[in-house]
Amino acid sequence: MSTLKENEKEIEGLTQQKIDEITNIYSEKGFENELLKDVVNVITSKERIG
Numbered sequence: 001m002s003t004l005k006e007n008e009k010e011i012e013g014l015t016q017q018k019i020d021e022i023t024n025i026y027s028e029k030g031f032e033n034e035l036l037k038d039v040v041n042v043i044t045s046k047e048r049i050g
Contacts, residue, residue: 019044 023040031039 015044 019040022043023036026036026039
């Protein structure tokens with residue numbers, strides 16, 4: 001596997017880890033189902049763009 005591919009996979013993993021952490025935080029605050037997904041998508045959308 002090339003270094004570029006390895007770096008991309010590492011970045012994807014970190015991003016998924018952050019998404020999971022945010023999901024857990026808001027789940028503990030009482031958000032669930034579609035609302036939880038929507039909240040996480042809004043919070044993480046800027047990270048994916050930028």
